[in-house]
Amino acid sequence: MATIKDIAEKAGVSAAAVSRILNGDTSLSVTPETRKRVLEVSEALGYKKKHAEGCHSKCEKPVTLGVVQWFSAEDELRDSYYLTVRKGIEDYCDNNKVKIVRAYKTDDMLGSLKDVDGIICIGKFSKEDITLFKGISGTVVFLDMLTDDKDITTLSMDFRGGVNEAMDHLMGLGHRRIAFLGGVEYVGENEIVRDERKEAYEEYMKKHKLSAKGLMKEGSFDSRSGYELMKALIEEKDRPTAVFAASDAIAVGAMKAVFEAGLKVPEDISVVGFNDDEMSSFTTPSLTTVNAPAYDMGQYGASLIIAAGRLNISTPVRVKLPCRLVVRNSCGQCR
Numbered sequence: 484m485a486t487i488k489d490i491a492e493k494a495g496v497s498a499a500a501v502s503r504i505l506n507g508d509t510s511l512s513v514t515p516e517t518r519k520r521v522l523e524v525s526e527a528l529g530y531k532k533k534h535a536e537g538c539h540s541k542c543e544k545p546v547t548l549g550v551v552q553w554f555s556a557e558d559e560l561r562d563s564y565y566l567t568v569r570k571g572i573e574d575y576c577d578n579n580k581v582k583i584v585r586a587y588k589t590d591d592m593l594g595s596l597k598d599v600d601g602i603i604c605i606g607k608f609s610k611e612d613i614t615l616f617k618g619i620s621g622t623v624v625f626l627d628m629l630t631d632d633k634d635i636t637t638l639s640m641d642f643r644g645g646v647n648e649a650m651d652h653l654m655g656l657g658h659r660r661i662a663f664l665g666g667v668e669y670v671g672e673n674e675i676v677r678d679e680r681k682e683a684y685e686e687y688m689k690k691h692k693l694s695a696k697g698l699m700k701e702g703s704f705d706s707r708s709g710y711e712l713m714k715a716l717i718e719e720k721d722r723p724t725a726v727f728a729a730s731d732a733i734a735v736g737a738m739k740a741v742f743e744a745g746l747k748v749p750e751d752i753s754v755v756g757f758n759d760d761e762m763s764s765f766t767t768p769s770l771t772t773v774n775a776p777a778y779d780m781g782q783y784g785a786s787l788i789i790a791a792g793r794l795n796i797s798t799p800v801r802v803k804l805p806c807r808l809v810v811r812n813s814c815g816q817c818r
Contacts, residue, residue, distance in 0.1 A: 485525075485528035485529055485530040486530075487501050487502055487505070487530075489528055489530075490505075490521060490524050490525050490528060490530060493524045493528070494517075494520050494521045494524045495520075496513075496517060496521060500513060500517075500521070501521055501525075504517075504518055504521045504522065505521070505522075505525060505530075513578075514578065515578055545580070545581075545582060546581045546582065546600050546601075546789060547581070547582040547583075547584060547598060547599045547600050548572075548576060548581050548582065548583055548584070548599060548600065548601055548602070548603060548785065548788065548789070549583075549584045549585075549586060549595075549596040549599035549601070549602040549603070549619075549620070550569065550572055550573075550583055550584070550585050550586070550602075550603050550605065551586050551587070551596070551602060551603070551604045551605065551616070552565065552569070552585070552586070552587050552605050552606060553587075553604070553605065553606030553607055553608060553670075554605075554606055555587065561704070561705040561706075561732065563758075563760050563761070563762075564704075564730065564758050564760070564775070564777050565605055565606060565627075565777075567760075567777035567778050567781070568605050568626055568627065568777045568778070568780055568781040568784075569605060569781060570778060570781065571777065571778040571779060571780060571781020571782040571783075571784075571785070572603060572605075572781040572782070572784060572785045573781075574781075574782070575781070575782045575785035575786060576785055579789070581785070581789065584596060584599055593615075593619065596619050596620070597619070599619070599620060600620070600622065601620055601622035601623065601624070601788040601789070601791070602616050602619060602620045602622070602623045602624070602788075603623075603624050603625075603626060603784050603785065603788055604616060604623065604624070604625045604626065604628070605626050605627065605781075606626075606627060606628065607627075607628050607668055607670045607676045608625065608628060608670060609670040609671030609672075609674060610632075610671070611671060612670070612671075613625075613630075613632065613635060617635070621797070622788055622791050623635065623636070623788075624636045624637070624638065624784050624787055624788045624791075625637045625638070626638050626639070626780055626781070626784045627639055627640065627780065629677055629679065633799065633801075634799055635799055636787070636788075636791070636799040636800050636801070637799075637801050637802070638780055638783055638784050638787070638802045638803075638804065639780075639802070639803055639804070640775045640776075640780070640803065640804055640806050641803045641804065641805050641806050642678075642679035642680045642683060642775075642806065643679055643682075643683040644805060644806055645680075645757065645773035645774075645775065645806030645807070645808070646679075646680050646683035646684055646687065646727070646757075646773070647683060647687060648773065648806075648807065648808040649727055649755045649757075649771075649773050649808055650684070650687045650727065652755070652771070652808055652810065652814065653725045653727070653753060653755065653814065654691070656725075656753065656814060656815065656816050656817055657816055657817035658724050658725035658753060658817045659693055659724075659817070660693075660698070660721070660722075660723045660724050660725070661688070661693070661698070661723060661724070661725045661726070661727060662698040662699070662700070662716055662723035662725070662726045662727070663681065663684045663695070663698060663699045663700070663726075663727055663729070664700050664701075664702075664709055664712045664713065664716075664726055664727070664728045664729065664733050664734075664737055665678060665680060665681050665699075665700075665701045665702075665704075665728075665729040665733070666678075666701060666702060666703045666704035666705075666708065666729060666730065666733065667701050667702070667703070668704075678729065680729045680757060681699075681701075681729065684699075684727060685699075697719060697721075698716075698723055700712040700715060700716060702733075704729065704730045704732060704733060705732050705733070705736070706732045706733070706735045706736035706739075707736060708733060708736065709728060709730075709732065709733030709734060709735065709736025709737040709740075710736035710737065710739050710740045711736075711740075712733070712736075712737065713726070713736065713737035713738075713739075713740035713741060714740045714743075714744075717740065717741070717744045717746070722752070723752065724751075724752060724753065724817045724818070725752065725753040725754070725755070725814070725817070726752060726753070726754050726755070727755050727757075728754065728755065728756050728757060729757050730756065730757050730758055731756035731757065731758045731759065731760040731762065731763045731770060731772055732758075732760070733756070734754050734755070734756030734757075734763075734770055734772065734813075735756075735762065735766060735770070737754055738754055738766065738770075738813070741754070748768060748813050749768065749812070749813055749814050749815035750815060750818075751818075753771075753813060753814040753815055753817075754770065754771070754813045754814070755770075755771050755772060755773070755813070755814060756770045756771070756772035756773070756813075757772060757773045757775065758772065758773070758774075758775050758777070759772045759773065759774035759775065759809050760772075763809075763811070764811065766813070768811070768812035768813050769811035769812045769813065770811055770813045771808070771809065771810050771811045771812070771813045771814045772808075772809055772811070773806050773807065773808055773809070774806060774807050774808075774809050775804075775806050776804050776805075776806075779804065780804055783802070783804070787800075787802075
C-alpha cells in the first residue's frame, strides 16, 4: 500500500506538506498546481487514508472569511495602497479555497458577516468598531491600524523605520530644509488618526536640530492634494530643497506642481514618496520611495487568521513589517 512518503517522493514535496494537503488543510501556503499534483499522485498510487477507530470520513467545513474595508472603492482608485492589501488577502484565500465575504463600513455589516469564521479589518477603526467586530467573531485581525488595545491582533508597517531611512538619504545628499506632505484621516466621530510617518518626521527634524516651521502641509492621500500642497510650498519665500511625501500619490502630485512652476526634480527639489506603488517606477524621473509591503501584509493577515481559527489560538499578536527605501532618480545633491 502506498504511503505518504511514497507520494512525497513522486510529487517532489515534503511528507508534511502531503499530509496537510490530503487532510484538506487550507492554511498551507502552496500553489494550486502543487496541491493538484499531490492529489493526482495520491490517486495514481492508490493511497487510502487511514482513519482512527470509531471515526468517520467527512468533509471539513469550508472556511468563510469576512473582509471589512473602512474606505470606498473610489478611495482605492485614488491611492492603491489598500487595494494592494486586499489583493494579497484575496489571492491567499483563492489559493486555499477560502470563501470571502466583503463588507464596507457603510453596509449592514452585522447581516453580511453573521456567518463568517473570522474577520480581517483593513484600515483604521474606532473603539466602537473594534467592540462590534469582536462581538461578531472571536477571531479578528486588524491590518494597518495602530492601537494601544492589547486584546486585539494587528499587523502594521514599521513606518518609523521607513521614514528614518528616507530622511537619512536626504540628509546624506546635503538637504536640511526638508518638507513634509501628508494626509489627515478620521475614525468615529471625527477622531483624527495618528500618522506615524508624520510623527517620525517631526522626531527626526527635532533630533537633528532642523526647523520644520512652515514645512509641514497636510491634505488627503491623493495626487490632487499633493499638487495643491506643493504649490503652496513653492510660493513660500524660502522654499524647501527636498520633500518627503507620506504616499506615492501625494509625491506624484507634488512633482507635477514642481514642473509647472518651471523647476526640476531633482535638480531644484528632491522628492521621496512612500508605499512603492507600481506607478512609482514609471514617473519622470522615477520616484525614490519607501517600499511598504502591502501585498505581503494581506497575505500574512489571511494566513494568520486562518491558522488562529484552526488551532483555536486566542492570544493576540502585534506584528510590524519592515519598510525599506528604494532609491531611484527623484533625489539629488542639494545645491
